[in-house]
Amino acid sequence: MGADYYKILGVDRNVSSDDLKKAYETMAAKWNPDKYPDNRKEAEAKWNRVCEAYEVLNDPQKRAMFDSYGEEGLKGMSQGSPRSADDIFSEYFDFTIPHGGGGRRGSSSSSSNETFGDDDVFHSFNRVFVMGGPKKAPPIENRLPCTLEELYKGTTKKIKISREIVDINGNTIKVEEILTINVKPGWKKGTRITFEEKGNVQQNVKPADVVFIVDEKPHSVFTRDGNDLIVTQTITLGEALKGYPVCLTTLDGRSLNIPIDNVIHPTYEETVPREGMPIQNEPSKRGNLKIKFNIKFPPSLTAEQKAGIKFLQLLNRCLPCFGLFRSWGPN
Numbered sequence: 001m002g003a004d005y006y007k008i009l010g011v012d013r014n015v016s017s018d019d020l021k022k023a024y025e026t027m028a029a030k031w032n033p034d035k036y037p038d039n040r041k042e043a044e045a046k047w048n049r050v051c052e053a054y055e056v057l058n059d060p061q062k063r064a065m066f067d068s069y070g071e072e073g074l075k076g077m078s079q080g081s082p083r084s085a086d087d088i089f090s091e092y093f094d095f096t097i098p099h100g101g102g103g104r105r106g107s108s109s110s111s112s113n114e115t116f117g118d119d120d121v122f123h124s125f126n127r128v129f130v131m132g133g134p135k136k137a138p139p140i141e142n143r144l145p146c147t148l149e150e151l152y153k154g155t156t157k158k159i160k161i162s163r164e165i166v167d168i169n170g171n172t173i174k175v176e177e178i179l180t181i182n183v184k185p186g187w188k189k190g191t192r193i194t195f196e197e198k199g200n201v202q203q204n205v206k207p208a209d210v211v212f213i214v215d216e217k218p219h220s221v222f223t224r225d226g227n228d229l230i231v232t233q234t235i236t237l238g239e240a241l242k243g244y245p246v247c248l249t250t251l252d253g254r255s256l257n258i259p260i261d262n263v264i265h266p267t268y269e270e271t272v273p274r275e276g277m278p279i280q281n282e283p284s285k286r287g288n289l290k291i292k293f294n295i296k297f298p299p300s301l302t303a304e305q306k307a308g309i310k311f312l313q314l315l316n317r318c319l320p321c322f323g324l325f326r327s328w329g330p331n
Helices: 005-009 017-030 040-057 060-074 085-093 121-131 148-153 237-242 303-318
Strands: 140-146 155-166 172-183 192-195 210-216 222-225 228-236 244-249 255-260 269-272 282-286 289-296
Touching: 005 017, 005 040, 017 040, 040 060, 140 148, 148 210, 172 210, 228 237, 228 244, 237 244, 237 289, 255 269
Parallel strands: 140 210, 228 289
Antiparallel strands: 155 172, 192 210, 222 228, 244 255, 269 289
């Protein structure tokens, strides 16, 4: 019976790409032969198997073949020149492993971007974990336009991306993939959604993260201020004086009626509690709805209208409790 690569890396058959990489790092560190000076040969053999297991399970086509036919099935695949554990390790950690006088597993040849103090591959291995592994391509950022209704109620968006990957024969091919974003109620402009390593696949470089950044589309009625919603109603001077019933359709389709019996002056603001945006991570709570007013004053007054205003001013002086023009009326 052939080797069980899943067992070698200590993972199950449904392991994700990220968890597979973590398992590889852990097992490669565990079987670092420098830790076993008295049994180095056996540790090197286990280390080689760990690298071999990772190479197979990290390749979708090889992994599919292994899942169906085991290690024997891989022998029938066109794999090109066989790769050593050193090659796999060097590709993953983005440096060339120097070989020295010992001549283990290959001849001394290529130079390294960094000169390690020891020829031994496993001393280099220790250093590379400190360095943090292979470099990662910078993130790819995209706008995610959302309506205010979508940010109020939540929604699901499916986005098609295309990216380049390397197939089993080393050829670069373009593939398409659908990414699903579950927009949560209360998300704000600037919220970032990250899909790790969904960028182009390049040799010796970790693929870039694909990042979507929420952008709010302008709304015809409401504007947003944090968790609050603001609406501005345009009314006439007559409506401001006698009171005005505000009728609105909320972002989730409800009808909202707010009668205002007060005299509405230019800086008047009506606050309706808990009719604003859902609060992120606390969707049962909401901000407030703030209603502001734009009062349309008439361009001119008739003689009768002017006389009426003067009469009201006289009443205001004689009867302070009337108080209609006290704060903002004509002098």
